Amino acid sequence: xxxxxxxxxxxxxxxxxxxxxxxxxxxxxxxxxxxxxxxxxxxxxxxxxxxxxxxxxxxxxxxxxxxxxxxxxxxxxxxxxxxxxxxxxxxxxxxxxxxxxxxxxxxxxxxxxxxxxxxxxxxxxxxxxxxxxxxxxxxxxxxxxxxxxxxxxxxxxxxxxxxxxxxxxxxxxxxxxxxxxxxxxxxxxxxxxxxxxxxxxxxxxxxxxxxxxxxxxxxxxxxxxxxxxxxxxxxxxxxxxxxxxxxxxxxxxxxxxxxxxxxxxxxxxxxxxxxxxxxxxxxxxxxxxxxxxxxxxxxxxxxxxxxxxxxxxxxxxxxxxxxxxxxxxxxxxxxxxxxxxxxxxxxxxxxxxxxxxxxxxxxxxxxxxxxxxxxxxxxxxxxxxxxxxxxxxxxxxxxxxxxxxxxxxxxxxxxxxxxxxxxxxxxxxxxxxxxxxxxxxxxxxxxx
Numbered sequence: 186x187x188x189x190x191x192x193x194x195x196x197x198x199x200x201x202x203x204x205x206x207x208x209x210x211x212x213x214x215x216x217x218x219x220x221x222x223x224x225x226x227x228x229x230x231x232x233x234x235x236x237x238x239x240x241x242x243x244x245x246x247x248x249x250x251x252x253x254x255x256x257x258x259x260x261x262x263x264x265x266x267x268x269x270x271x272x273x274x275x276x277x278x279x280x281x282x283x284x285x286x287x288x289x290x291x292x293x294x295x296x297x298x299x300x301x302x303x304x305x306x307x308x309x310x311x312x313x314x315x316x317x318x319x320x321x322x323x324x325x326x327x328x329x330x331x332x333x334x335x336x337x338x339x340x341x342x343x344x345x346x347x348x349x350x351x352x353x354x355x356x357x358x359x360x361x362x363x364x365x366x367x368x369x370x371x372x373x374x375x376x377x378x379x380x381x382x383x384x385x386x387x388x389x390x391x392x393x394x395x396x397x398x399x400x401x402x403x404x405x406x407x408x409x410x411x412x413x414x415x416x417x418x419x420x421x422x423x424x425x426x427x428x429x430x431x432x433x434x435x436x437x438x439x440x441x442x443x444x445x446x447x448x449x450x451x452x453x454x455x456x457x458x459x460x461x462x463x464x465x466x467x468x469x470x471x472x473x474x475x476x477x478x479x480x481x482x483x484x485x486x487x488x489x490x491x492x493x494x495x496x497x498x499x500x501x502x503x504x505x506x507x508x509x510x511x512x513x514x515x516x517x518x519x520x521x522x523x524x525x526x527x528x529x530x531x532x533x534x535x536x537x538x539x540x541x542x543x544x545x546x547x548x549x550x551x552x553x554x555x556x557x558x559x560x561x562x563x564x565x566x567x568x569x570x571x572x573x574x575x576x577x578x579x580x581x582x583x584x585x586x587x588x589x590x591x592x593x594x595x596x597x598x599x600x601x602x603x604x605x606x607x608x609x610x611x612x613x614x615x616x617x618x619x620x621x622x623x624x625x626x627x628x629x630x631x632x633x
Contacts, residue, residue: 222556233615234578236556238372238522240434241581245488248433248478255473264461266293266442267472273479278425278444280481282416290445292453294460295467297402297428297441303463304398304424304443305329307455310362313354315346316564317524317571319372319400323564334363335564340526343515344374348385355393365390367415368400370407370519373563373573375500377518380413387418396449397423402441403520405432405489408497412519421446431520432489433478434581438471491588495581496521498600499609503576503616510620521577524560525619527570533624534570541567553618574616579609 218236225232243249265271271288278286294300302325305312312326315336326333334354338344351365367386369377378386390397397419404412404427416423428441445453460466478485500517507514513526527534527545539545542559550556560571587608591598605613 218556218558221550225550225554225556231554232550233553233555233611233618235574235576235612235615236558238431238575239436239577240431240521241577241579242434242488242492242585243582244429244433244435244438245478245485247482247484248435248474251477252470252474255470258469258473260469262466262469262472264457264466266291266467267469267476270472270476270479273476274442274444277479282414284417284420286444290447290453292443292445292456292460293467293472294441294443295464296430296439297400297426297443299439299464300426300441300443300456301325301398301400302329303456303459304452305331305364306459307452308362308364308396310364310396313351313363313365313395314564315367317344317373317560317573318366318564319368320562322366337565340513340515343376344371344524345376345378345382346386348382348389351386351389351395355389355395359393363393363395364398365395366398366400368402370403370412370517371522372403372520373522373558374515374524375517375520375522376515377407377412378415383413383415384418387415387423390419390422395422396452398426399423400426402427402431406493406496406521407519408493408500408517410490410493421448424449424452429475429478432492438468438474440467440471440475488585491585492581494588494600495584495609499576499579499605499612502602502605503574503612506613506616506620510623512620512623521575523574523576524563525557525572525574527572527623530623531570539570542569542571543567545570546572549619549622553622555615555618555622557619574619576609576612576616578611578615584608 219234222232222234222236268288270293271291274291275286275288278284292300298321301322305325306329311332311334312322313334313336314322315338323333336346336350336354338346355363371377397415399415401412401414404414414425416425423446425444426441429438430436500521500523504514504516504523507523507525511529513529514523517523534545537548539548542561542565546557546559558573560569560573561567563573565571587604588600
């Protein structure tokens, strides 16, 4: 079993002749940290699992009941997906974004990660990735042999790319085909874009004919329920990506979807052809069950509102605690991540022998039992002392029940610190351990 320091390390065993695109490719860091955490727990250590980004909430009972009712479904379904599901997704897409959409625009797959992989396989061009970025984007490009252009962001801009950055990249070679991935609310930062920012990015993409993959898997977990998409601003060039894993708590069900604009039928057809020769079709019972997830249901709306209330209160509390301890972090706007910048503690961390984000996370795990992921696996410089904190180490079903008990005839109150201590205590304790371990350094040398 790997140590934390081995996550993302390149290398190959003796006598193994690997394809050059795969040689040195390490297992996914997010999967590895979960396995490491489970191993340490099995050895009797108290471990706070703040590494894997898995929803803590149960799948809505309405959707679970639909799965039970469809467990007998055993036939191969169309490669593009169950017609009833695609029709419901299309109606949902039209409702959410006010754009025309039909079932023919929808492609269903066994998780959005698989769809992203075959998209890169079918689309010939540069992959443009703002960093920090979700772990698999770049490794998938490496496997396929695509050229990756990273667009680094900064905490000053709340880890978002600007239209000016995209313009500068495109003007360097205006005719070059490009696929830009936008992920918002973002993994690993928890941030998102304003309507103005999305509109400006759309203008640049349209001017240079760039294709956008809008990864909105956390859209329904915008903490204020006010998610905005780039789709209405650039409908002709944007592929929308979502699924059940995050907002519906169904990561292990493995169902993702893409919605294509009419002008990209050629790309959708190419992806469907690849799908037919690889995964064939997505699990039939899961597809039948997913229909109910995309229908209009008061129960789903209530589930999402309660989920957002818990994540909103917890994210704000943890961010405030980190900031008070001198750790730089942007307050999250959606999802369940914080991207912590420990560079203000650089002097104190150097005294511990820590000069990289991987060393930071390994020593933190060893000394406190808190498992988080280094910024390096999200495309940041290894020497940048950043890390992702996934604040989902709590019983989501219990937290939702607690939130429900507080609801009355009036608008539901904000969840306070006493609620968080009762229902999300491990997440609070994990961040307290991080703050105590990192110390505080306000000297100019420790700044950054």
